[in-house]
Amino acid sequence: MSAAPHVPRVEPLSLAARLxxxxxxxxxxxxxxxxxxxxxVERLRGLxxxxxxxxxxxxxxxxxxxxxxxxxxxLIRGGDVLDMGTxxxxxxxxxxxxxxxxxxxxxxxxAVLCAGINARLNRVAHKIDLRCGDLFAPLAGERFDLVLFxxxxxxxxxxxxxxRAWRSPDVAERFAAGLSAHLKPGGAALVLLSTxxxxxxxxxxxxxxxxxxxxxxxxxxxxxxxxxxxxxxAA
Numbered sequence: 001m002s003a004a005p006h007v008p009r010v011e012p013l014s015l016a017a018r019l020x021x022x023x024x025x026x027x028x029x030x031x032x033x034x035x036x037x038x039x040x041v042e043r044l045r046g047l048x049x050x051x052x053x054x055x056x057x058x059x060x061x062x063x064x065x066x067x068x069x070x071x072x073x074x075l076i077r078g079g080d081v082l083d084m085g086t087x088x089x090x091x092x093x094x095x096x097x098x099x100x101x102x103x104x105x106x107x108x109x110x111a112v113l114c115a116g117i118n119a120r121l122n123r124v125a126h127k128i129d130l131r132c133g134d135l136f137a138p139l140a141g142e143r144f145d146l147v148l149f150x151x152x153x154x155x156x157x158x159x160x161x162x163x164r165a166w167r168s169p170d171v172a173e174r175f176a177a178g179l180s181a182h183l184k185p186g187g188a189a190l191v192l193l194s195t196x197x198x199x200x201x202x203x204x205x206x207x208x209x210x211x212x213x214x215x216x217x218x219x220x221x222x223x224x225x226x227x228x229x230x231x232x233x234a235a
Contacts, residue, residue: 008203008215008229044068047122049088055114056087056165063150066226067192068094070217071148079145082182084135084175087165089115089128091148096124099146103129105138108161135171136178143182147189149175153197172202176209180233189231190216196224203229210234 040051042059045068051057058064068090076098083092086104092115096102104119106112112132119125131138152158152168159167179189191206193199206213210233217228 008213008227044090045094047093049090049093049118050114050121051088052110052114052117054108054110054161056111056162058088058090062221062224063192063194063226064088064090066219067091067148067150067190067228070190070228071095071098073098076146080143080184082139082142082144082147084147084149085151085165086115086130087111087150089118089130091150092128093118093122093124095146095148096127099127101127101129103131103139103142103144105131105133105135107132107134107164110161135174136182139182143184143187145184145187147179147182147187149189150192151175151202153194153199155198155201172205176205176211179206179211179231180209183233187232191229191231192226193229194224194226199227206231 038053040057042049042051042057044059044065049058056064058068064087071091071094076095078098078100081095081099081102083095083102083104086092086106088111089104092102092104096119104115106115109132112130116125116130119128151171152164152166154167155169156167157169158164183189191202193202203213211231212234213229213231215227216230219226
C-alpha cells in the first residue's frame with residue numbers, strides 16, 4: 001500500500017495579528033474601503049481592470065493580485081489554462097499573455113461579463129473563452145495544463161452573488177473530486193488559500209483524493225497570510 005500524500009499545514013495567526021486585523025477592518029469601514037459593490041477601476045501590475053457590482057475586487061482583499069503576480073511565461077509555458085472562479089478576470093488576463101488559450105469560468109453572470117470587459121480592455125479577448133457555470137460543470141471532457149483557483153475561504157451558504165466569492169458549503173470537496181478529470185498528463189493546479197478560513201480542511205480534501213501538495217509561494221500581511229499551493233496527482 002502506498003503512503004498517504006504529505007499534507008502541508010497552514011498555521012493560525014497569532015492573537016496579536018488577529019487583533020490587528022480587527023483594527024484594520026474597522027479602519028477600512030471608517031474610510032469606506034469595505035464597500036465592494038460599486039464600480040471601480042483598479043490597476044494591477046500596470047494593467048487596468050474594471051470591477052462592477054457583485055464581482056470580487058482582486059486588489060482590495062489582495063488575493064487576486066497575489067495570484068496574478070506569479071503567472072509568468074516560465075510557469076505557463078504556452079499551455080492551456082483554466083481560471084476557475086475568474087471573478088474580474090485578472091488571472092485570466094495575466095495568464096493569457098503566456099498561454100495558448102485560457103478558459104475562464106465563474107458561477108456569477110456579472111463576473112463573466114466583467115471578465116469579458118477586462119479581456120477586451122487588455123487586448124487578450126481572442127485568447128480567453130468565458131463560460132458561466134458551477135466549478136467544472138461547463139467543462140465536460142476538457143483538460144488543462146494548469147488550473148488556477150482562488151476559492152471561497154469560508155464554509156457556509158452564500159448570501160448573494162458577491163458572497164459566493166467568500167463562502168461555499170462544499171467547494172473543497174467538489175473541486176478535489178473533479179480536478180483529476182480536467183488535468184492533462186503532467187498538469188497541475190495552483191490553489192490560493194488564506195489563514196482567513198479553514199485552509200487545512202481544503203488541503204486535507206485534496207490529499208484524500210490522492211493529490212500531492214506543496215507550497216509554491218506565500219506572503220504574510222499584518223492580518224492575514226496567503227499561501228499558494230501547487231497541486232499534482234500523486235505518483
